Amino acid sequence: AQLAVGVKKVKDAGATVEERTDGLTKPLSEMLGSWDDFTFAPIRESTVSRAMTRRYFADLDAHAETDIVIVGAGSCGLSAAYTLGTLRPDLKITIIEAGVAPGGGAWLGGQLFSAMVMRKPADVFLREIGVPFDDEGDYVVVKHAALFTSTVLSRVLAMDNVKMFNATTVEDLITRPSDEEGAAGVRIAGVVTNWTLVSMHHDDQSCMDPNTINAPVIISTTGHDGPFGAFSVKRLVSMKRLEQLEGMRGLDMQRAEDAIVKNTREIVPGLIVGGMELSEIDGANRMGPTFGAMALSGVKAAEEAIRVFDL
Ligand code: AHZ
Numbered sequence: 146a147q148l149a150v151g152v153k154k155v156k157d158a159g160a161t162v163e164e165r166t167d168g169l170t171k172p173l174s175e176m177l178g179s180w181d182d183f184t185f186a187p188i189r190e191s192t193v194s195r196a197m198t199r200r201y202f203a204d205l206d207a208h209a210e211t212d213i214v215i216v217g218a219g220s221c222g223l224s225a226a227y228t229l230g231t232l233r234p235d236l237k238i239t240i241i242e243a244g245v246a247p248g249g250g251a252w253l254g255g256q257l258f259s260a261m262v263m264r265k266p267a268d269v270f271l272r273e274i275g276v277p278f279d280d281e282g283d284y285v286v287v288k289h290a291a292l293f294t295s296t297v298l299s300r301v302l303a304m305d306n307v308k309m310f311n312a313t314t315v316e317d318l319i320t321r322p323s324d325e326e327g328a329a330g331v332r333i334a335g336v337v338t339n340w341t342l343v344s345m346h347h348d349d350q351s352c353m354d355p356n357t358i359n360a361p362v363i364i365s366t367t368g369h370d371g372p373f374g375a376f377s378v379k380r381l382v383s384m385k386r387l388e389q390l391e392g393m394r395g396l397d398m399q400r401a402e403d404a405i406v407k408n409t410r411e412i413v414p415g416l417i418v419g420g421m422e423l424s425e426i427d428g429a430n431r432m433g434p435t436f437g438a439m440a441l442s443g444v445k446a447a448e449e450a451i452r453v454f455d456l
Contacts, residue, residue, distance in 0.1 A: 204308050205356070211239040213450050214336050214360045216315045216377060218242035219249020220436055221420025222366035223297045224443025225450070227274060230304040233451060239358060240301075240309040243341045243373050247311055248294040250368065254287075255434020261290035264402060267437030270444065274300055284435075293436070314344040314373070316355050318363070318380055323414050331386060333415035335359040362415055362454045364446045369393045369421040369431065378418060378426050386413050391428025393421070401432035409445040411453055419446035 154161050174180065213229060215222045218240050229238050240247075254261040263271065263278070268285045271278055276296050278285040287293050301307055319335035339355040347353060365377035370393065381387040401424070408427050409419045419442040424431060432438060 204310075208237065208239045208308050208310075209358055210237075211358055211360045212236040212454060213238050213362045213364065214358055215240045216336060216363060216365045217249065217367040217420075217422075218244075218247035218298075218309060218311070219366060219368055219420060220251035220294070220297075220439035221443045221446070222249070222364070223247070223251075223294070223301055224270060224440045225364050225366060225419060225447040226301045226307055226443075227297055228444045228447035229450060230301060230307045232447065234304070234306050236306060236451075236454065238304075238307045239360070240307065241313050241315050241336060241338055241358075242309060242311040243314040243344075245312045245341075247298060247309065251294045251436060251439070252291050254290045254436075258434075259289045259291075261287040261293050262435050263287070263437040263440065264435055265437070267440045270440040284437075290436075310338070312341050313338050314341045315367075315376060316344055318377060318384075318416070319357060319359065320384070331384070331413065333363050333413060334361065336363060362417070362450045364417045364419060364450050365422055366418070366420040366443070366446065367422050369424055375422050375425040377416060378412070378422055381413060381416075387426065390425045393424040394428055394430045396433050397430035398432045398435055401430035402435060402438035404429040405432070405438040406441045406445060409442045409449065411449060415453065417446050417449050417453065419443055 177183065213236055215226050215238065218226070222240065226238060226240055229236065251261070253259060262284055264284045268278065268280075271285065271287065271293070274297050276287055276293050278287050302309060315336045316339050317337035318333050319337060320331040321334045323330040323332035336358050337355045338358060339353065343353045363377070367376040368374035370379070375390070378387065378390060382390055404427065405420065405423055408423050408429065410417065412418045412426065418426065420439050421431070423429060423442070
């Protein structure tokens, strides 16, 4: 297991214990030696390639069968991943994110403004992951949305049981016949993936067959409709598991956030939908730049995924 950032192992009376290393106690250069004699340890180019590719393909192999897949690493998907990874270190969790940069729309608080607003009681999630905020009464403000996103991301990526494949798109869902919904019913049993750059070129390149991950439970948090968004629920319509999408309604902060958290649920067997993707099914309002519902929908989606997994 790798150590968390800011932690080192030290010998204490014969036993090995973990100790925080936050904060420089002396200039790092003292540990590096003199700048005049400075040089890196030797390397060969192929060593670097192998260091990356060996791990990537070992991860692909290990995660071809996974316990829970999270589609989309925005504020909702990352909150779900944190909750799942913390509550159930025994489960193998795979995050598939289409973008090179995970985080979805949560790098800014809204428009191009830095601060991120969360209505109470979503401050419980900020306390849990250790993000400081200004308490404004009914709501709290994180001084920069990137502080929230980078913190939850670093917590998630440090977990031994979580692997994120970014720059990778979920192109389709794997299905199996299911008795739970009658003869035509299906259970979602995994995802079909492709590198995003390949997904974007299906029209002008050939021979680009996808990859697959089998999993008994999927959490989809791909955001509201847009160039990439609402992927799983649109696919449920085209495979006739949903009659139609209601379509996200106009902005109403007051109503939107409660609705998203309340409606976070298993939509068809094996597929839980959270975050703004849900608004497309239910015709919920959008909430604009208030992120409490994304964090708590993620928490609820994770708890729901554990319930379905344990059935
Ligand atoms: O890249 C997408 C983003 O990072 C990713 N994604 C979408 N389709 C995908 C696919 N395969 C893999 N087929 C995919 N990844 O999903 C992520 C969605 O993040 P988001 O921030 O768009 O959604 P969210 O529901 O986590 O947060 C919504 C934030 C919003 S939108 C909004 C409004 O419009 O009013 N208000 C809030 C708080």
